[in-house]
Amino acid sequence: MPSARRILVVGPSWVGDMVMAQSLLKTLHEHDPAVVIDVLAPGWSLPIIERMPEAHQGFDLPTGHGELGWGKRRRVAERLKTIGYDQAIVLPRTLKSALVPWFAGIPRRTGYLGESRFGLINDRRPFNAERLPQTVQRYVALGLPPDAAQPPPVSHPTLTVDRERQAILIDELGLNRDERFVAFMPGAEYGPAKQWPVAHYAALARALGRRGQRVLIFGSPKDAEVGSAIVGAAGDAAVNLCGRTQLADVIDLLALCDTAVTNDSGLMHVAAAVGTPLVAIYGSSTPGFTPPLSDAARILHLGLACSPCFERRCPLGHTQCLTRIGVADVLACLPA
Template sequence: MKTLVIGPSWVGDMMMSQSLYRTIKANNPEAEIDVMAPAWCRPLLDRMPEVTQALAMPLGHGALELGERRRLGIALRKEAYQQAFVLPNSFKSALVPFFAAIPKRTGWRGEMRYGLLNDLRTLDKAAFPLMVQRYAALGYPAAQIKSAADLPPILWPKLSVNQTEITTVKESFALTGERPLIGFCPGAEFGPAKRWPHYHYASLAAMLIEAGYQIVLFGSNKDHTAGEDIRQLLPPDAVDHCLNIAGKTTLDQAVVLIAACQAVVSNDSGLMHVAAALDKPLVALYGPSSPDFTPPLSHQARVIRLISGYHKIRKGDAAEGYHQSLIDIQPTQVFSELQQLLVTSKERECGF
């Protein structure tokens, strides 16, 4: 069966969508899955063995451009897709499969998409509390899956990186020393309210450097300053063991270098989901956002959160915009969780 997926536009959502692709392939090993998503997603999609082809969505996030979507859909008719899955909930995201005349078009109801989708599912949020459950459920007939309890074990996201790639990319960033790497992902898409304070990251970095580790700071261009804030608070003899590569890597290089890390400490962010999909020992730090909806999908992940519920907050309490619930998470607690994860990971490697 030839399948088109209209994919999400965020790193974390794209990672969780892999559970749908894995479900489709598990149910039909001969399925060919093409995913249409923003071009920046390609490095992630190329590392998902279930995906046959990544198709670039040329339209910007939020743009309707009805005529262009119609042209895109008509151009896809030659591919003779048998089914489409539309993962975003917007009206416009369902237009391309409709114009492509794909016989079966599956998705949650979202923004009143009657007619555009003909395998339309009505979402009971309480029945499917996790985003990954909502994605995976679309891979089964609607009558078969009424709630998350009906789902077979979900196939979690899993990215593929080989040792040759790791060696090459580490060399290109001069990360060839003897110190094992610990990755920090101190950024967050919606600003400082979702970030663990930079001064806490600096304290944790100092502890880990003292213990013999090399710290690598990941993120986009806009996270580079946060990385420098961390480095400036380190003791002078520790700074050389904390490398800020936020904004200096491609997404693919970041994936490879995260795979090279012994463990990762991250805010609730897209790179947190990448680390989980690479099965890295991971400490995930949550504040106002909730792990009850988008937790890291890994048995090697530990979540630290001091409040409950979801809080729609864009700016925190402190002058720097941090949220008090994240300020209250102490570096010593994170260090302790990280040590336990590293011991457990080492035992797993040794077969204990």
């Protein structure tokens, strides 16, 4: 009996993109249920990969963002060479992302044309942004034959929730199990042109508090200041958890919440993948590119003439694509 096919997926470097990569893993399993899939990605993303049933295991690529890390990639490749992969699927379009599969001698190396990767990628796919406008579509298409219909059908990500760990976190954080929680994700790693104003979040938290709901604010330590500002204006209606939880904890706690309000961010995709209904607010980006992959998502996007600009900071200095989305607009999208 032939051994199962083994595939190494070289993952992306952003939280939301890593969540969306699960759609590729699902597609590979749908077409070959016996396939064994490993994921090579930055170490911070391993807790996400562990919550993907389709992933056999995750490997840490210990390079910094933008770092070539020639020696580090060679050492990782030597380890992976012994596994005997049949194929590598390289999701990023950078040259450095294709190095490990090449060093490891994986015979079929699939990826899009980009950054002079001839030779490194030998199953080269043309990159057509018009036929594949969404990031998740681009990922899934790499797992299908070159002549497959585009855009391909996409299965939504579904991260596993650890209910036992969730119960422990409720106690450790001093939360009341009987309260109704609303998650806020006010940060955006990309930049302030994707962040709904802090004053708007604070006003929304006060309104939710009057309705008997409690706001849990999630984010990295970089978002702690924003979280504190919201709590400072909203009082007991909000709890700042930015920097107080690990990524795996956030997965479990988002599943606890009745709903979520979020910028276009990585945690938006996490909330969607655990099935939490959400309201996604878009400013400089567009839901046409990275929408929340959930049937329970509401999107607020004004579509101004200057939007999307995809800039980190508003080039016009007013960020009206965000400021003109009012608290009442968001509150109207949330269940009472």
